[in-house]
Amino acid sequence: MSKxxxxxxxxGHYVPEYVLTNQExxxxxxTNDEWIRTRTGIRERRILKDxxxxxxFMATRAAEEVLERTGTDPKEIDVIIVATVTPDYMFPATACxxxxxxxxxxxYAFDMLAACSGFLFALTTGSNMIESGRAQKxxxxxxxxxxxxxxxxxxxxxxxxxxxxxxxLLEAFEEETGVIDYVHYTDGDDQCLLYQPAGGSKRxxxxxxxxxxxxxxxxxxxxxxxKATEGMADVSAEIMKRNNLTGEDVDWxxxxxxxxxxxxxxxxxxxxDPSKVMINIDKYGNTTAATIPLCLCEWSDRLSKGDKLxxxxxxxxxxxxxxxxxxxV
Ligand code: UT7
Numbered sequence: 001m002s003k004x005x006x007x008x009x010x011x012g013h014y015v016p017e018y019v020l021t022n023q024e025x026x027x028x029x030x031t032n033d034e035w036i037r038t039r040t041g042i043r044e045r046r047i048l049k050d051x052x053x054x055x056x057f058m059a060t061r062a063a064e065e066v067l068e069r070t071g072t073d074p075k076e077i078d079v080i081i082v083a084t085v086t087p088d089y090m091f092p093a094t095a096c097x098x099x100x101x102x103x104x105x106x107x108y109a110f111d112m113l114a115a116c117s118g119f120l121f122a123l124t125t126g127s128n129m130i131e132s133g134r135a136q137k138x139x140x141x142x143x144x145x146x147x148x149x150x151x152x153x154x155x156x157x158x159x160x161x162x163x164x165x166x167x168x169l170l171e172a173f174e175e176e177t178g179v180i181d182y183v184h185y186t187d188g189d190d191q192c193l194l195y196q197p198a199g200g201s202k203r204x205x206x207x208x209x210x211x212x213x214x215x216x217x218x219x220x221x222x223x224x225x226x227k228a229t230e231g232m233a234d235v236s237a238e239i240m241k242r243n244n245l246t247g248e249d250v251d252w253x254x255x256x257x258x259x260x261x262x263x264x265x266x267x268x269x270x271x272x273d274p275s276k277v278m279i280n281i282d283k284y285g286n287t288t289a290a291t292i293p294l295c296l297c298e299w300s301d302r303l304s305k306g307d308k309l310x311x312x313x314x315x316x317x318x319x320x321x322x323x324x325x326x327x328x329v
Contacts (some may be wrong), residue, residue, distance in 0.1 A: 006127030006138070006170045007178030007328030010072075013063030013297035014058045015284060016045070016048040017163040022159070029155040036159050041260025045162025045285030047147045054088040056097035058165035059143035062293070063102050066139070066167045075103045078135040080109035081126055083118030085316070086149055087111055098141065107139075115194070116256050116315025118142060118289035119166070120184065120323050123311075126167040126170050127179035141167040142289035149196055151216035160258070161217075166293025177305075177328040183239050184321035190227070194219045194316035228314040229262050232322075233269035236312045239322040240270060242281035247271025249308055252299070256313035257281035257291040266312060288315070303327045316327045 021044045022033035036042055048058065059082050067074055082095040095109035105133075114121040119142035126138035143165035152158045170178070198214035199205060209215060232255065240250065247270050255263045260281055267277045278295040287294060292311050303309075307327040314320040 002174060004131050004133060005100045005173045005176055005178045006130035007173045008168045008296070008325065009171045009329050010066045010070035010169045011064045011293065011297035011300045012067070012069060012167040013165065013294050014061035014065070015046040015294070016307055017060070018047045018049045019044050020162070025159055028152055028156060031155045031159055034078045040160060041279075041281045042159065042285045043282045046164055048145050048237060054148070055084050055086050055143045055165070056088045056094045056101065058145065058163065059084075059094060059098045059141045059167070060101040062137055062143065062165040062167035063098055066103065066169050070169050072137065074104040075106055077104040077107040077137050077139055079129055079138045079139050080104060080107050081112055081122040081138065082109070083112045083114065083122040083140075084144050085113060085115050085288055086145045094143070100177045104139070110194065114315070114319045115312045115317055116258065116286070116288050116291070117184070117317065117319035117321055118315070119292045120182070120311060120313050121319070122181060122322045123168070123323060124182050124184065125224045130170055130172050136172050138170040140170060141165060142291070142293045144288035144290055146286070146288055149215065149217050151213050154216070157217060159217050160286050162287050164284055164287040164290040164294055167299050168292045168293055168296060173252055173328060180324045180326055181239060181243055182321060182323040183235050183242070185231070185235065187318045187320070190223070190318045191317065193224050207270055208308060225259065225262065227318060229265045230259060231314045231318070231320040232256070232262060232266045232312050235320055235322040236266050236270050236310055239310060239324050243324050245308065245324070250310055251276060251307040252303070252309045253277045254292055254295050254311040256315065257284065257295070258286045258314070262314070270310070296328070305329055
């Protein structure tokens with residue numbers, strides 16, 4: 001069998017209507033618009049206010065959009081992978097809820113947890129399934145309802161995160177296109193720099209864990225900032241070197257949207273003109289697994305077949321990586 005490639009043939013997204021501005025946050029915690037904008041680049045973020053709706057709702061809407069835009073019958077989907085740290089339930093997987101909602105009756109479905117690197121790791125998994133010949137069409141979704149695990153009394157973290165979902169459809173190609181190469185890393189030594197202390201089997205929910213706010217995410221911002229800046233820049237440079245790419249060759253950098261200063265440092269290291277960097281952190285903040293597919297969807301009209309993209313992310317775990325994609329449509 002000749003080598004197969006996994007190309008991205010469409011994108012979809014969903015962001016909730018409610019806009020949480022920096023000005024509104026000023027009324028909730030001791031912060032100010034200027035501090036948030038200059039330290040992070042964020043002006044506002046979207047929040048899923050409806051108490052009955054969760055991550056699967058946003059993931060489903062993003063999936064429906066990509067199916068519609070590509071004219072794909074849900075019954076053609078072989079696999080659904082949802083990257084998330086905020087599943088509707090501990091189990092079943094959010095991907096199973098999406099499978100039911102969209103009527104993908106032939107698909108098997110599972111979640112992947114790699115925090116902010118979740119979408120990249122899921123993209124790698126999905127593309128390997130297609131390259132192996134076992135799958136023809138794979139839906140890869142990044143979706144997070146971060147507002148469900150943010151402590152809105154903690155100014156260090158509550159200004160950073162928002163809710164949203166993005167999806168891509170992967171399909172098999174004979175020509176060299178789609179996911180060309182990837183480099184992924186994990187460093188479990190620093191697992192507690194960014195994590196959700198309770199709710200898992202180590203510290204199940206109890207009165208004490210609730211009283212201590214242990215179900216909200218915790219981040220030691222400064223060391224994560226340093227490691228993220230080094231990690232994203234290094235891994236992006238590494239994937240460029242492996243594929244003989246210069247800053248001139250790369251058409252788009254698609255960075256995880258955690259902090260504008262981290263994004264700028266990565267683009268600088270790659271020798272990229274700022275006009276080639278996808279940035280929407282100002283509108284959505286950090287939506288964890290959703291940031292990269294949200295960018296791909298928002299920029300999809302400006303992408304052409306053959307465009308060279310470098311996707312890169314850094315997050316809890318610690319996990320980080322970069323993926324080299326040639327746009328397929
Ligand atoms: O997506 C997963 C990976 N995550 C990341 O990549 C995030 C990485 N970290 C960051 O982006 C940055 O560390 C933050 C944006 C979280 C914080 O920025 P920073 O420049 O590292 O600030 P800092 O934590 O060093 O705090 C500086 C000062 C402190 O005051 P003192 O101690 O210098 O008096 C904080 O108390 O800013 C204060 N501060 C705030 N002030 C106003 C912290 N949060 C706020 C706030 N509003 N919201």
